[in-house]
Amino acid sequence: MSLTTVTPGKRLGITHDYSAGKGTYVRNGTIFATVCGKKHIIENEPGTLPIIAVLGKNQESAIPVVGSEILGKVTKIHAKQATVSIMMIGNVPCRKDFHGIIRLQDVRATEKDKVKIFECFRPGDVLRAQIISMGDQRSYYLSTAKNEYGVVFAQSSLGNTMIPISWNEMQDPKTLIIENRKCAKPF
């Protein structure tokens, strides 16, 4: 594998021979680099073209897109929605937190009309969710309407880290107090 260093605008190859990966862009059938870094050629499945990617020294910047999985912290709850500060997109931390919203109807997939935000999230909870829409001017819309999405870390009102005991309950291991949460299914 060749590891030459390239700078933005460097010609890397043509789309006839390679497909464009991270850190590259295509113009008129030619692949160019967009970041400064090492050029990697990744062999793809047989029958498809190898991928050219450029990996920089810094992690590439994380930008929320529809469909990506995020980790965030609940900052505010409201009768109709919970506000989340998006901290990670995929495995990449954001340079500055983005603003997200979980609307009442996006909390879970079933019995939507019985959802109460207060019984699902509390400020300070860390949750995993998916971006479902670019949303309005300020915020992205998030959804936890899948088993693997929901609260992954929460503290009880006394400040102890709680452990999930069912899909909608968490328990404080010291005081044994049970609180309601929309928990994520542990992997």
Place this chain on the structure above:
Amino acid sequence: MSFSPISISETDYISKGIEKNFRLDGRENLMYRDFTVVTGVVSQTYGSARCRLGHLGKGSDVLVGIKAEIANWTPGDPETEAGDIGKIVCNVEISPIAAQFFVGRSSEEFALELSHLLTRAISGPQSGLDFKQLCIIPKQAYWVLYVDALVLGYDGNLIDPLLYATRAAFSDLLLPKVIVESVLDEDTKVEHQAFEILDDPSAVQTLNGWENIPLAATFYIVGKRYVIDCSVDEEAISSARVTVTANQNGEICSVQKGNFKTGLSPSLLGEILTISKKLLPSLVLSQNAKLEQLNLAKSDSSAPETSFTFLNFF
């Protein structure tokens, strides 16, 4: 300033038309709308002009007034360091009257860009004006010409009418005559120079060399082609803008690119320069003809061409 978006299909329709050299109103890519110009519209100025570029009495509307002041020469001012020249100060203001999206502070940045563009075109030797005639007493007093432009209407392409109105205002400019004489100071017995402005309203002088002031052609790049004198929609979908100013002899006086969506290739820039060299001298000629007509109408007292008739074009 930000444009309200137009639909993808309209964008496609407009840009395909430009590819075929046939625009919405049937104009070719390198065709201007009608320029209407009147001079002497503001009595408080030493010279003023109003220019409107558009169809059937509506369009982009720019008013330019020139005021003159006498300034004391001070060493250290980089512009008048030489001591034997005057200076021109340009400022462009965009009135919220012009268009909805100029309300508030959004227009300030654009106005600033226009001010600097105008400065670049006319406040230097490239304007063709003899700056030495603005000097009253070397290293003592000089004229400062304040060129203030006010945008009153916006219908795409502000820069070209801005330069058009500025040139017309300079053609209208009449500076009061100044007499310089030597005065003997009673106390020191040292002779020094003093000047006096003549009160006589007929003792006025025109500015030499205003004919050489350049006009502007602004090219908007849409797709792979470019248009001049664009409409609002064309401006909204254009990806880059190049303004070229040239004088009656076809000499390039300034070039400036604006808008940051895309760049342009050097060959395209060369093409644009070549076209403006052909286009602008003829635009200057047509403006000269219009100004002459205006002067004729002014001397003919039976048919006064006032700004009022200009405004009520229809």
Place this chain on the structure above:
Amino acid sequence: MSELDNGNALSFSTIVTPSTLITQDAAFMKGHGTFVEKEKIYSSVSGTVDRINKLISVKSLKQRFVGEIGDTIVGRVTKLSQKRWMVDINSRQDAVLLLSSVNLPGGVQRRKSESDELQMRKFFKEGDLVFAEVQSLFGDGALSLHTRSVEYGKLRNGVMIKVNPLLVVRSRSHLHSLPCQVDVVLGVNGYIFIGKKVEKDKLEDISELLEMYSDTNDEIDELTRSNIARVYNSILILDRMLCRINDTTINCAFELGLPYQTSQLTNSEIADEIAVQVRIKIAST
């Protein structure tokens, strides 16, 4: 304040200015453009007095569009919000187009799902042109639109021009196919869309529904393009010369303009001439 009414009937051509006393007769009712003080009716705008039975209203000569139920309008989408699009219709407030009042691809009877709500941009985006009808009025006076008819919906293959809304008069049909193979959609709100002619039989084709939110234009040949430009300039002339705008006048101006080049039509003298001729023709019919 001057008094106009001396017990005689007001003529239609009476032009009043704000605060003109229209009538002292308490039998009359106040309508739009008037106010009542001490049982007298005064005008609140400048315009012409209009009387229907006992109802007195003043119609302004230059006002923003005021919608009524059943008006067909052309609008531009300005904003997306919860289950609705906001549409600029040249009125004092943006109209509302509810997600539930549009036909979605996949059959008229299709149920709206939540996924539709998240992908509303797939149907209408900011900047898109909509041909719609006023369905109802909200309490705050905002108009609610609908596009539940085959001829309504997204507009493409052409351009929009803005004119004085008072020049477009309400009539039975606002979609006109001109003889020059150009469709004109006259929105009574003063927005007029000019586009390539849509084949009538194609409209009723169900498969066309899949394309109804398409953003790509059809191939437009040079003749059509030139005709669209001629119609564009004709409407520009009619608007600037304050002629009524309907299919007859547009056609008339179009034909009168044929001897000239398209770009010459915006020349003030030619435009003047055409407008005069159009006026004569209308008066003679």
Place this chain on the structure above:
Amino acid sequence: MFSSRAFDNRLVNVPEQSIPPFLEEPKSIKDSVINNSRLDGRDQVTPRLLFIKTGLVDKAHGSAYLEQGKIKISCAVYGPRPVVKAGAVISATTGNLECEFSFSSFSSSWRTVKQRDTEEKEISQILTQALGPSICLHMFPKSSIDVYVTVIESDGRLATIAAAIKCATIALVDASIDMFDVVTCVSASLFNNSWVIDCTQAEENEEDSSILLSYMVSSQEITNVIQTGKTSIELSQNGLNLCVDVGSKIYQAMCQYLSKSL
């Protein structure tokens, strides 16, 4: 209005007639430039040497420091981050580029504070226009990229802007922001009929006209061009071509540094 200064008899009056000291006629900068012997020994088409260093501002996501002769410029890039500027238009399809340019008050020989703020604003606009086409803004919807440039010392107005653009583009690369190309920028001044690259302040004072050109080499696109002063079209073309040529050389040097810095 212009009466002579009040007579002060405490001062010794100057003699009524005086002769200025006979000084050697200073060599005209213009002449020396035309004769291809510039004060700093360069020839007409050689720019000043560049010194570049990235990563000097640790709080920023990317930063660069640049020296070009006497010019010293520092630049920091923040972002992509959520739009913080109040009243900014947030687009769901493209990102926002904000550039802020400032002179330190001791950056030039004449300390004229007046009109500086409009000048700084205009240069900010030039920066935005020069850098905008090089950044893949479509990859950063609803976010903003903020570029802050401070001139510590300047020498030649256009040369300083050119240096600022180069410094900012390197800072953007350092921030790993996706870019179509590295922007290079060259300033040139016209003396009689010859274009001279990268003029100092002393040289710029004597110029007839000037060009500032920002250029993306691999995509061969001009991102910004400003020409001031009267020239013929042929001269203007020559100047642009010269700037493109010199820009390509500077581009090589910038890329070389960037590759090594990794």
